[in-house]
Amino acid sequence: MIYRIPLLFKKISLFTTLMKSMLQRSTNLILASFALVSCAPSEKSNYSPSKSTESSMQVLQKNLENGLTVYLSPNSEEPRFYAEIVTRAGSKHDPATNTGLAHYLEHLLFKGTQSFGTEDYAAEEPILAEISDLYEKRATEQNETRRASIYKQINSLSTRASKLAIPNEMDRVYSDMGAKGLNAHTWHEETVYKVDLPSNRLEQWAKIESERFARPVFRLFHTELETVYEEKNRAIDNKHRLIYRAVNDLLYKVHPYGQQSTLGTVEHLKNPSIYAIEKFYQQHYVPENMAICISGDLKPEETFATIEKYFSSWTSNSPLRAEPKWEEKPLKGREFVQVEYLGEEQVVLAFRTAPKHHPDYAALRLVDMILDNSVAGLINLNLVEKQKVRAAGCYPQNLNDYGAHYLYGIPKDGQSLEEVESLLLAQIERIKKGDFEEWILDAVINDFKKREKENYERNDKRVELLRDTFLAFVDWNVTLNEISDLEKVTKEDIIMVAQKYYGSDYVVGFRIDEQHNLPSIEKPPIDALSIDPNKESPFMQEVEQMPYNPLTPKFLQNGSDYSIHQVASGVRLIHAYNPLNDLFNLEVRMEMGFDHQPMLSYAKRMLDRAGAGTLDSEHLKIEWYKLGTDFAFGVQEHFSNFGLNGLDENFAPSIALAQEHLLNPKSNDEIWDLTKKIILSERDDEQKDPNALTHALAHFHRYGENSRYLKRASDHELNASTVSDLTNFLAQAVGSPRTILYFGPRTPEDVLSIINQTFLSAEPVHQPNQVSPNRSITPPKDQVFFLHKEMAQAQVRLEFSCGLLDESITPSVQLFNEYFGGGMAGLVFQELREARALAYSAWARFFTPSRPDEENVLVGSIGCQADKTLDAVHAFLGLLRQMPLNENRWASAHSSLLSTYRTNPLTSRSIPRFVYDVDALGLEMDPRKHRFEKLANASLESLSDFYTSKIQQKPILFSIVGDSEKIDMEALEQFGEVKSIKGFSLFRR
DSSP: OEEOOOOSSSOOHHHHHSOOOOOOOOSSOOOBOOOOOOOOOOTTOSOOOSSOSOOOOOBEEEEOTTSOEEEEEEOOSSSEEEEEEEESOOGGGSOTTSTTHHHHHHHHTTSOBSSSSBSOHHHHHHHHHHHHHHHHHHHHOOOHHHHHHHHHHHHHHHHHHHTTBOTTHHHHHHHHHTOEEEEEEEOSSOEEEEEEEEGGGHHHHHHHHHHHHHSBOOOSHHHHHHHHHHHHHHHHTOHHHHHHHHHHHHHOSSSHHHHSOTTOOHHHHHSOOHHHHHHHHHHHOSGGGEEEEEEESOOHHHHHHHHHHHHTTOOOSSOOOOOOOOOOOOOOSEEEEEEEOSSOOEEEEEEEOOOTTOTTHHHHHHHHHHHOSSSSSHHIIIIIITTSSSEEEEEEEEOSSOEEEEEEEEOOTTOOHHHHHHHHHHHHHHHHTTOSOTHHHHHHHHHHHHHHHHHHTOHHHHHHHHHHHHHTTOOHHHHHTHHHHHHTOOHHHHHHHHHHHSSSOEEEEEEESSOOOOOOOOOOOOOOOOOOTTOOOHHHHHHHHSOOOOOOOOOOOBTTTBEEEEEETTEEEEEEEOOSSSEEEEEEEESOOTTTOTTHHHHHHHHHTOOBTTBOHHHHHHHHHHHTOEEEEEEOSSOEEEEEEEEGGGHHHHHHHHHHHHHSOOOOHHHHHHHHHHHHHHHHHHTTOHHHHHHHHHHHHHHGGGOHHHHSOOHHHHHHOOHHHHHHHHHHHHTSOEEEEEEESSOHHHHHHHHTTSGGGSOOOOOOOOOOOOOOOOOSSOEEEEEEOOOSEEEEEEEEEEEEOOGGGHHHHHHHHHHHHSGGGSHHIIIIIITTOOOSEEEEEEEOOSSTTOEEEEEEEEEEEGGGHHHHHHHHHHHHHSOOOOHHHHHHHHHHHHHHHHHOOOOGGGHHHHHHHHHHTTOOSOHHHHHHHHHHTOOHHHHHHHHHHHTTTOOOEEEEEEOTTTSOHHHHGGGSEEEEOOGGGGSOO
């Protein structure tokens, strides 16, 4: 389960580029169609699209008699549907005395009902009632000794009640059907429950979800409370959330947007009230306050009939509550707040703007994109491109009651935060004075249109539009017309709103490079719950017996789903049609990567700030944005690549501009020297960053001196590098053997006719050296590498190598991954989180390599409160050493995998990459067909044989980053010899 929070370093695609709107209640069906451009295939082609290239987004709306709103958007791209059940009840609706309640309720609504998640609710109910009473008694008790005594009773009763529970029964049944993405989120305005299922399981979904919200039971309460604590610990260790919360606390002095954290306060989490949760549920989870948003391969009449059949029984016992209102206090000048966090410093500015769908909303959205569109905004060009700061950007947050605009910047080494603040304010002043060119408005509108087409390809993005329409209390036509509204905005409108909202009253937050305070959260005594995989409720038995039409798996066929064409010796084209719209995606993979030349990663950084031919970097970015084409260059382990994504009409000009950029990058050593300083300051901060340390420690433990962090260029080599050196490395990559991956509306002949006139068709002139694959360290027994870091959580990695690539074991690998680490029904999640509440994040996966002669690696991961580390590692190790084998659990994993093969055909956009990846493994197309046939005949014995031969007795590398003051270091030695590692030794400098 997650909660939404804006990302600080990326434009949030739908949240900031497509309107968040909502429908007025209506009992009529509304049909809105948006036709996208189509492009017919050439008659010369040997194969053609499997579907019509016509595309539309239909939205159908219906209100049931009980007030429940239903939105449906049919989409036949794949035989699946994605559904969300939305309630207008988020953290702003939390009682001030019980913050975090909406989010905690979200977790509890995965625990089942009176009919499922239990084998005997009549016997369970009185125990749960007693537990509820004890929580109320404990919340008012001040004496810590008596509080501990009450908790001991709660723990004992919870253990009794758990023997009647069937944990994660819903997840297991959904998994058997082939579900993916079962999750939920809580945010200011809403709580949303999500799942993606095969389209032949609509009725099963309706039966489960209608029961889930009609008669929920809040069981397994105390272990789930600990899970929420763990989620709180993750937030405490998150540098972005830390400053975001502090800034919002000043920005919203009254409103819960700033005064109530979605996760709640530690004090409130210590004193939960089941009664308060039940009251919240009864008040907010009523049909008039909820919506079903669904998109997929569904027939509208049948879908509405099914939803009406199952959801019409929902009732509410009281009138719908009024939407709460708050009167916010005004800001007074520059209001300042400072937080501490070791590592990267940051400035965040926040201006109050306007709520969603205010008359100024469209102009405010354009202000945001003129400032930062990731390519050619004022912040992008004047600050980032000119390297006046290390990084900078902005993002809006227009909610129902108020709106805000956040600008952020990261200083260069030695640069003051005040200077970064001034630079950001200067960009706003330019908009207020009208100091921006009008071409940017047309380019931004085209950007919105392109993103809209991309989002229409995906069910989850369609549903997000429907959800945001409902949450904003507007009609679908408001959402549909949002881009039209943007087109009406003039330059004068933009200047007016900039002058209106971006004055001298704002909040600024500084995050400085110092250790932040960590609240004390002690591990409570929890007796492990016993989870019996053989138990099943009669309700879920009924669901599993419901009839459905099985789907046949679809595998790729060369000549019908894709085609491969030889362009030149060492150059080929993999082509797949776009049957949906007029967008193209071109990726060129060049067989020279980081392992061949570590400096290639820095050639990429040079290219980021380089121009093309006569164009400097700034004007190159402007040209890309005018074309509406995204350009990106990347360096991977085995290959480097560049990608173009845009409108088909600009396909040829985009390739021509990429050619000039890659073959004639315009830069100089003065620009590169500025970039080098930024890279060195990033290196300084990575030694303080928990995530960087966790990955570097695990990689060092696995590969020693061959760790990627130790094979990179040293500071001296970086400082000695020149633009000329890096341009040569770039030329070597471009001149290497390459594969062109094309997805778009053009025929192969059309694509070939264009690329044959460009550098893409040139025969390779550089053959990269053969690179020996890395080999993991294999100690004679388990060993532990420990790195001390003062933080709320400990991050634990367990891993070992498991032989080389072997296609014959792939079906067994997939079975193991599903059985051992597969979602909420997997062993790891069940035993570490559900039964013992030892971690919020716990997973395991057997990774197979992407190239022949490379290693398989099993990786396990735990993110847990520091004082739970020993217990969590012990529980995980027990599963690895003696994996419980159970016929029912295996049957569930087996059924889930087969359903996945049957109901998850490759999307057309992903086909070229899949074909390339299969070929890189040395396999024949399509290997999934043989895997499916082998899986169909698999047994529990085959899983057992795989586990015994590949996993059971392997020596384990434990890599732990955590606070040694909160972890018993002597006791840690039970898992192997402990070696303390210093952060500086993990990175080559």
